Every structure is written in structure tokens, then in C-alpha cells.
Amino acid sequence: MSGGTEIPVRVTKVTPVAHRIKRFRFERLDGRPMPYFSGGAHVIVSMNDNGHLRRNAYSLMSPPYDCSAYEISVLHVDDSRGGSSFMHEKVREGDEMRVSHPVNLFQPDWRGRKHLLIAGGIGITPFIAMMEQFSREGAQFELHYAIRSRDRGAYCEDLVAHYGRHRVKIYCDAEDNRIPVARLLDSQPLGTHLYVCGPAGLIDGVLKSGLESGWPEQNLHSERFLSSQPGKPFSIELTRSGKTVHVGHHESMLEAIESAGVDAPFLCRGGACGQCETRVALCDGKLLHNDVYLTDEEKASGRKVMLCVSRFEGKALHLDL
Amino acid sequence: MLVEGIKSRPVYMGLSIQPRARRHIFALEGEGAHALLDRKAALDSTALSRSEILYAPRGSQGKGNDEALRALGADMFFAAPTIATLLFRLRGTLTTAHMGTRLYIAGTEGFIGQAMIVALDHGMDHASVITEHRGSLARRVQCVHCKGVTEDVTHSPFPCGHCGLPLLVRDHYSRRLGAFQGVNIDAEEPGSAPDPEELFL
Numbered sequence: 001m002s003g004g005t006e007i008p009v010r011v012t013k014v015t016p017v018a019h020r021i022k023r024f025r026f027e028r029l030d031g032r033p034m035p036y037f038s039g040g041a042h043v044i045v046s047m048n049d050n051g052h053l054r055r056n057a058y059s060l061m062s063p064p065y066d067c068s069a070y071e072i073s074v075l076h077v078d079d080s081r082g083g084s085s086f087m088h089e090k091v092r093e094g095d096e097m098r099v100s101h102p103v104n105l106f107q108p109d110w111r112g113r114k115h116l117l118i119a120g121g122i123g124i125t126p127f128i129a130m131m132e133q134f135s136r137e138g139a140q141f142e143l144h145y146a147i148r149s150r151d152r153g154a155y156c157e158d159l160v161a162h163y164g165r166h167r168v169k170i171y172c173d174a175e176d177n178r179i180p181v182a183r184l185l186d187s188q189p190l191g192t193h194l195y196v197c198g199p200a201g202l203i204d205g206v207l208k209s210g211l212e213s214g215w216p217e218q219n220l221h222s223e224r225f226l227s228s229q230p231g232k233p234f235s236i237e238l239t240r241s242g243k244t245v246h247v248g249h250h251e252s253m254l255e256a257i258e259s260a261g262v263d264a265p266f267l268c269r270g271g272a273c274g275q276c277e278t279r280v281a282l283c284d285g286k287l288l289h290n291d292v293y294l295t296d297e298e299k300a301s302g303r304k305v306m307l308c309v310s311r312f313e314g315k316a317l318h319l320d321l
Numbered sequence: 322m323l324v325e326g327i328k329s330r331p332v333y334m335g336l337s338i339q340p341r342a343r344r345h346i347f348a349l350e351g352e353g354a355h356a357l358l359d360r361k362a363a364l365d366s367t368a369l370s371r372s373e374i375l376y377a378p379r380g381s382q383g384k385g386n387d388e389a390l391r392a393l394g395a396d397m398f399f400a401a402p403t404i405a406t407l408l409f410r411l412r413g414t415l416t417t418a419h420m421g422t423r424l425y426i427a428g429t430e431g432f433i434g435q436a437m438i439v440a441l442d443h444g445m446d447h448a449s450v451i452t453e454h455r456g457s458l459a460r461r462v463q464c465v466h467c468k469g470v471t472e473d474v475t476h477s478p479f480p481c482g483h484c485g486l487p488l489l490v491r492d493h494y495s496r497r498l499g500a501f502q503g504v505n506i507d508a509e510e511p512g513s514a515p516d517p518e519e520l521f522l
Binding site: 109111112113114185186187188189190191192211212213214215216217218219 | 422423444449
């Protein structure tokens with residue numbers, strides 16, 4: 001099966017953490033240890049929502065060396081496509097679920113002399129695992145964490161208490177505190193790597209300021225999980241399997257193809273990893289590329305498409321699947 | 322005789338001045354001076370006021386490159402008598418440098434490799450260091466048997482400067498050592514090494 005073999009798990013704990021944020025603890029049904037992972041890794045959680053399969057990526061936030069369980073934190077998003085609503089409203093302690101093996105697309109650069117972490121809101125989760133690893137390895141790091149209000153900020157007090165005020169700085173929007181990005185960028189020692197995770201506006205702003213401050217692109221890292229955007233329904237022809245698949249308003253191409261029983265490749269399901277890259281056999285219309293994987297030239301060529309987040313508008317789309 | 326087509330062989334993209342850098346450090350050797358002098362047009366007064374030029378003339382001694390570099394009017398200029406002196410100075414500069422500092426290296430491959438080691442030691446990513454190959458094609462080669470490094474190798478095979486084995490020069494490059502790898506060419510039948518070819522002049 002695409003995406004690797006899944007691990008059957010039981011939800012052993014559900015903890016409310018902050019406004020609209022819950023933490024879930026998964027332990028293996030067979031009692032064996034979970035695989036080790038590295039800070040920044042995520043898993044795909046499969047949800048069986050009344051027979052409808054939903055799959056979402058969530059960063060692992062438990063300590064990477066702790067194999068007793070995996071923990072994730074889920075924000076109940078306002079415009080949920082179903083995944084975060086399902087996790088918040090349907091999942092109970094004791095439920096059985098399936099998670100993928102961990103995948104890391106947000107690996108710290110261990111050659112760095114210092115690691116500068118910038119988080120916005122729920123973007124804090126990969127950094128919680130990363131900081132465990134940094135502190136265990138004796139690596140130098142600093143976290144700058146922006147939250148909208150105190151009741152929405154997950155883990156603020158815990159992190160400050162654990163790592164100290166000198167390493168964890170909280171900026172609260174409601175109290176008119178913003179991350180002084182430009183000043184931070186100007187005062188870092190040579191060999192610092194920056195990592196940013198959070199809302200798209202924060203990521204774009206920080207990366208742009210980084211380049212403007214003369215930082216090389218090699219030292220700027222980000223992780224954004226895009227979710228598939230709703231759009232006009234359309235149909236696709238799968239040339240190898242000979243099937244016609246209808247993609248609904250709220251559905252992604254990947255989800256529609258999976259529902260049709262075709263095993264398409266995937267890994268992150270968020271337009272970042274490149275695994276679901278698919279060759280376009282015929283395109284009479286316009287591909288709406290929403291991923292951050294393909295280069296601008298590849299997007300313009302119209303020969304490849306990422307099934308997980310991109311869409312199509314036009315007469316006919318044939319894919320090599 | 323040369324073993325080519327190996328992926329680790331470095332590619333030097335040429336000195337492009339990064340306009341947004343807060344500090345420019347130029348480490349130049351010999352003919353590498355021209356890599357910077359040829360880009361005078363890209364150096365406005367702001368860029369020069371943020372620039373530090375370190376130069377080791379070596380084989381280009383007496384050609385006036387040092388005077389031409391000094392005349393650019395950078396914030397700092399330092400002429401080093403040897404590569405070792407230049408690298409010592411570069412270490413000092415990078416130790417107190419901040420992000421936003423960009424390093425440019427130009428000269429022979431052996432020099433680029435050694436200055437790159439200093440950059441890596443300070444946590445810089447090799448791909449973020451801007452390099453240009455100027456001057457001789459002579460290589461810095463490590464003997465994979467005795468680990469001795471021979472500078473300014475122009476022939477392949479050549480006798481290792483340390484253990485004397487005839488070494489075939491490969492394009493296999495070690496960034497950590499800043500050197501190409503030399504492998505004994507007549508191990509099975511000592512004395513059967515082919516005649517040396519002058520490849521890297």
C-alpha cells in the first residue's frame with residue numbers, strides 16, 4: 001500500500017490543552033514499542049469517519065526517544081474539511097485508529113551552531129519534539145513563540161518552566177507583543193539555522209525577512225502543511241487503470257482516486273514531499289497547482305501535478321495512473 | 322590518466338556579489354584577485370564599506386594585484402604572506418561574525434578547499450559560500466593509503482609526497498579534507514604504473 005504500512009494503535013489519552021486544542025496519545029495495539037523518530041517528524045493519522053476515509057498529517061510532539069507512545073496536538077480549525085472536527089468530536093479514549101510510520105520533512109540541520117525556532121500557534125508542535133532532542137544533544141537553541149491570546153497558546157507555561165525564559169520567549173498578540181523578527185535576524189551568530197512553522201503569513205514574512213537580512217537560503221527552513229482547498233468539481237481519466245474519477249467540491253484528487261480503489265502514491269498529503277507527483281498525459285484546461293514542491297517551471301510546463309492539494313479547471317485531464 | 326565523472330567533484334559558480342549581505346568577506350589567493358577586480362561594477366560604496374578583503378598573492382607576487390585590491394577602498398584589506406596566515410585571519414573574522422555575513426573564496430582549488438574547511442568549521446553551509454576557480458589547475462591530493470596531503474599536483478599518476486607510492490588522481494573530492502583522493506595505481510604489480518600525464522597545469 002502507498003504511504004507505507006500503517007501501525008494499529010489505541011487512543012490511550014485525550015487531553016484538552018488550550019482553547020480548541022487537544023492532545024492525543026497513541027499506543028500500539030500489539031504492545032510493542034513505536035519506531036524511533038527524529039524531531040520535526042510527522043505521521044499520517046487515518047480516520048474512519050462513517051466509512052469515509054480521512055487522512056491528515058500531524059507533527060509528533062512526544063520525546064523522539066520515547067517509544068512507549070506517539071503524541072500529537074490537534075487544533076480544531078474553523079474551516080475544517082472534516083479531519084480536525086473528527087479528531088475533536090468523535091475520537092474518544094480507548095478508540096482504535098491507524099497511524100503511518102513517521103516521516104521527517106523538517107529535519108534540523110545538525111551542522112548548525114545554533115538553532116533559532118519561530119512558531120506561530122499550533123505550529124509549535126514539531127518544535128516540542130525538536131527541543132527535546134536539542135537539549136538532550138546539548139545543542140544551542142532559542143524558541144520564539146507567537147500566540148493569539150493566552151487561552152489559545154498551547155504549552156506556553158510548560159515550555160518556559162522546562163527550558164527557562166532565556167530560551168523560550170512568548171509573544172502574545174492580544175497583549176500587543178510581536179516577534180521582533182528583523183532584530184532577531186540581525187543578531188544571530190554565524191552558523192545559525194532558522195526554522196519557522198505556523199500560519200502561511202508568518203512563514204512567508206519570516207523567510208522574506210531572512211533573505212532581506214542577507215541570510216543564505218540554506219539556513220532558512222520552514223514547514224507548512226497545506227490542506228487541499230475546495231473548488232469546482234471536475235472529472236479525471238486514469239489512463240493506466242482505465243477509470244474515470246469524479247472529484248467533488250470538498251475532495252482532493254488524491255482522496256477521490258483512493259475512493260475509486262486506485263492505490264496512488266502519497267506521503268505528506270500536504271503538497272510538500274513530492275511523493276504523489278503524477279505525470280499528466282493530457283490536459284485540456286488549467287491545472288491549479290497549490291503545492292510548494294514543484295518548481296515554477298515544472299508548474300508552467302503542465303506535465304506534472306501533485307494529487308494531494310492541486311486541482312483542475314477545464315474540459316479534460318488524463319493522468320498516468 | 323584521470324578518473325572523471327564523480328559527483329563529489331566541486332563546481333565553482335563564480336563570485337556573484339550578494340546585494341543584501343550585511344558583511345562581505347573575500348578570501349582571495351593569487352589570480353583569484355581578478356575574480357573580485359573584474360566585478361568592480363557590482364561594488365558600490367555601501368558594499369565596499371561592508372567588505373573585508375584578505376589576500377595571499379603566492380604565485381602572483383609582484384603583479385600588483387595587492388595594490389589594485391587595496392585601491393578598491395574596502396572597509397578592511399589584509400595582505401597575507403602565506404595561505405596559513407590568511408586562514409588564521411579568516412578564522413578570527415568568522416569567529417565573531419553574525420548571520421548576514423557572506424563569504425567569497427577565489428583562487429586555486431587547493432586554496433578554495435582549505436578556506437572552505439574554515440567556513441564549515443564555523444557552521445557555514447558549503448552551498449552558501451560563493452566560490453570561483455582562478456589560476457593554476459593544480460590539485461591538492463590526499464593519499465588514501467598514508468593520508469598525507471600533497472599540494473600543487475599537476476600530474477597523474479604522481480608519486481605521493483609522503484610515502485612515495487604512485488597515485489592515480491580521482492575526481493573523488495573530500496570537502497572535509499579539501500582534497501582530491503589519490504589511489505595507488507600499481508598495487509597488484511609494483512612498477513607497472515603508466516607514464517605520468519600533465520593534466521592540471
